[in-house]
Amino acid sequence: MQILGYTAIGFDLTPWNAYLFLGGVGGWLIVGVLWNDRGLMLIHAVALVVDLSSP
DSSP: OHHHHHHHHHTTOHHHHHHHHHHHHHHHHHHHHHHTOHHHHHHHHHHHHHHHHOO
16 A cells, blocks of 8 residues: 555655555554554554644
């Protein structure tokens, strides 16, 4: 999903890139929880907060 977000940036699909990045980051956060991987959870939790707080 994150690669699709980068592709959406390249094609200037402004609202879609944010949605794709949120889906990708949220998905990796869930994977981190399922795997009990604190590093994966931390980096994607921070990325999720940054993505949600930016306009």
